[in-house]
Amino acid sequence: MTRLIPWLAIASLLFGAGAGAAVTVTDAWVREAPPGAPANAAYFTLHNADDVTQTLNGATSPQFARADLHVTHLESGQVRMRRVQAVEIPAHGSLTLRPNGYHLMLVRARRPLKAGERVELTLQFKDAPAVTVQVPVRRGEEGEAADSDMHHHMNGM
Ligand SMILES: [Cu+2]
Numbered sequence: 266m267t268r269l270i271p272w273l274a275i276a277s278l279l280f281g282a283g284a285g286a287a288v289t290v291t292d293a294w295v296r297e298a299p300p301g302a303p304a305n306a307a308y309f310t311l312h313n314a315d316d317v318t319q320t321l322n323g324a325t326s327p328q329f330a331r332a333d334l335h336v337t338h339l340e341s342g343q344v345r346m347r348r349v350q351a352v353e354i355p356a357h358g359s360l361t362l363r364p365n366g367y368h369l370m371l372v373r374a375r376r377p378l379k380a381g382e383r384v385e386l387t388l389q390f391k392d393a394p395a396v397t398v399q400v401p402v403r404r405g406e407e408g409e410a411a412d413s414d415m416h417h418h419m420n421g422m
Pocket of ligand 1: 306335336346368369370
């Protein structure tokens with residue numbers, strides 16, 4: 266599996282350049298999780314240069330068992346999150362995954378990640394080439410919701 270990763274990264278770079286990179290990623294970061302946390306939240310902004318809506322519908326990282334799209338929401342006054350199958354980026358628009366909103370939940374780090382390290386993330390789109398990015402791990406801001414701490418509210422983790 267590990268041997269495939271550089272090839273995936275190179276393929277997505279070449280394909281991305283050739284196709285005009287319909288979707289690009291900026292401002293990506295992964296939140297450092299407290300020891301023993303089952304997941305890390307990843308945030309980023311997606312930019313769609315295309316004339317049609319693009320759909321992010323999957324992600325992988327060699328450093329995690331799984332990556333799921335989540336949205337944080339209020340339910341009966343409690344902050345919860347649920348899994349979503351996909352998020353849409355409007356034509357010539359952008360979508361920001363941010364604390365308290367959409368985020369990518371990176372589930373079960375193969376080893377704990379500290380601030381300053383990097384996560385390799387490949388984002389998959391329904392109608393656009395996959396994009397691979399190297400994402401820095403950071404500590405969250407004080408008072409910001411830590412999506413990674415909320416997993417005890419979730420089913421199926
Ligand atoms: Cu989540």
